[in-house]
Every structure is written in C-alpha cells, then in structure tokens.
Amino acid sequence: MRAWLPYESIADAEAAIGKIPENVEVDLFTGGDDGWPDSIAEVEFLVMPYMQGTGPLDRVAEMTSLQVVQTQTAGYEGVIDLLPAGVSLRNAAGVHDTATAELAVALALDNGRKLDVFARNQPEGRWKPQWGNSIADQRVLIIGYGHIGKAIEARLSGFETASITKVASRARDDIRGVDELDQLLPEADVVFVIAPYTPRTDNLLDAEKLALLPDGALVVNVARGKLIDTEALIAETGRGRLRAALDVTEPEPLPADHPLWRTPGVVISPHIGGAATSFEPRIGRLIGEQLRRWAAGEELLNKVN
Secondary structure, eight states: EEEEOSSSSHHHHHHOSOOOTTOEEEEEOOTTTTTOOTTTTTEEEEEOOOTTTTTGTTTGGGOTTOEEEESSSSSSSSTGGSOOTTTTEETTTTTTHHHHHHHHHHHHHHTTTTTTHHHHHHGGGOOOOOOOOSTTTTTTEOOOHHHHHHHHHHHHHHHHHEEEEEEEEEOBBBBBGGGGHHGGGGGEEEEOOOOOOOOTTOOOOTTTHHHHHHHOOOEEEEEEEGGHHHHHHHHHHTTTTTTEEEEEOOOSSSSSSSSGGGGGTEEESOOTTTTTTTTHHHHHHHHHHHHHHHTTTOOOSOOOO
C-alpha cells in the first residue's frame, strides 16, 4: 500500500499524524516546485497539498493505482471533476470549523466597529472616534448551515443578537430553505455566507437578492467569492447602501486595482479562513485517522462521492 503525504520528512509526517501503519509505504509530496515522486503509477492514497488548487492532480491520468484522494479543505470544487471513475474523494469537513467561524465573527466585528479605519489612522497618530455597528440587537442570517455555519452560530451565542435565522439547501426543523431567501433577506441586518459552492449557489446573492437587504446591512462572505455577484456588490457598497466583510472574492486573488480594495465600508482578508493555529493539529488528526482506516480496510470519514 502506498500513500503520498504532504510533509517535508517522515519525521514531520509522524509528528503530525502519528505513527504510519507498517503496511503503508510513504512518499513525500508537497506539490509546488518540489517535483513528483517516482511512484506516480503506484500511489493509492493521495493527500492533496494545502491551498494549491487542483495542481496536485495535473498528472492524475498517470496515477493508475489511485484509490483515495483526501483534501485538506472542506470545499472540493474542481477536484471531483478530475478524478477517474472509482476513486474515492474525502474532504476535510470539520477541520476548518473553528478557525473560519472565528474569522467570520472577527470580520463582522472589524467592519462594524471600524477597526480597519482606526488601524489606518494609527500610523499618523490620528485620534478620530467614530460611531460603530454592534452585533448585539441585530438580526443575523446564516446562509449555509453546515459544520461552519453551526460554529458561527455557537460563537454568536454571547453577542445578544436580536435573532439568528439559519438557511440550508432545504428547510427542516428550525432551518429555513435557500428558496426562502426573498422573504428572509429584507429582515437581515448581518448576513454570514458559508454555503458550499455548487452550480446552484453560483451568484446566489445576485443584484436582485442584494437589493432586498435593508440599508446598512453587512454581508460577511467566508465561503467562496462566486456565491456573490461581484459587480452587484461593488454597486451596493460603492454607494454606501451595504457593507461587506470578505475573506473570499471573485476574482481571487483580488487585483490591486480592484475597486473593492478602496470602497469605504468594505473589509477584505486574503482567503485565510482556515489559516490559524487550530488547523495543523486538526488536519493532522484527520489524515492520521484516514490513513489508519485505509490501511486496515475500514470505511473512511468525510465521504464526498
């Protein structure tokens, strides 16, 4: 049994994931400019290097023994379409919940309490107080009530919101369906977007949907940039009607001359939702568990296809 793991050395791998099963041969594959292992026709279990898109699958046609692909991201758009028939795809659902939820709330606080404005004033020593927007007493809408949506809700529990409305692909129990957005958006002061990107959610918040939001509403996107119509968002934020806090954009990376960079009321972070100290121990535990299950012939976690 042969696996490719995204570490610099076997020692690094075992420090991260625990002892490698005795029946598994390991090659190191970190992607980028580090080259491809010679065992490309023998690899059966491939862990995708982090944040390299689909590049690690550029030679998937040569991976004739491939059985399992494990991503380090919850999203898997682009990956699943490249996999040959019979290859199992597993994602990292759950790994990024904490870090991404933390960032989502931090972006909302940053935007609402004008922390980005004060940071720009600091180098010049400019003392200029401004009135801010609380999360308290606001009507919150979470679009995409999966692992991360639940984690966002948990972190909002102490913020004294007026309400939290949860939206998923279909209605169930106290969760509303995405087809109800036309009724829900006019009643939302803060919208957290964390739905998966699929053909159905492409431009989910288009010009018509954004126009339904009340004046002064905040849109926080920690999902994928393509869930929001960028031109429509530019129009709404450019005239000051809406505010936005974005960890993801379309296009991405956002060009230096893009108007969103310089629009008042818009805060941007460079797609770093999972890039926090909580990531490495959690992804290490997942990879280790998956590798041990695979070596033992057991069912793997986080099945996608």
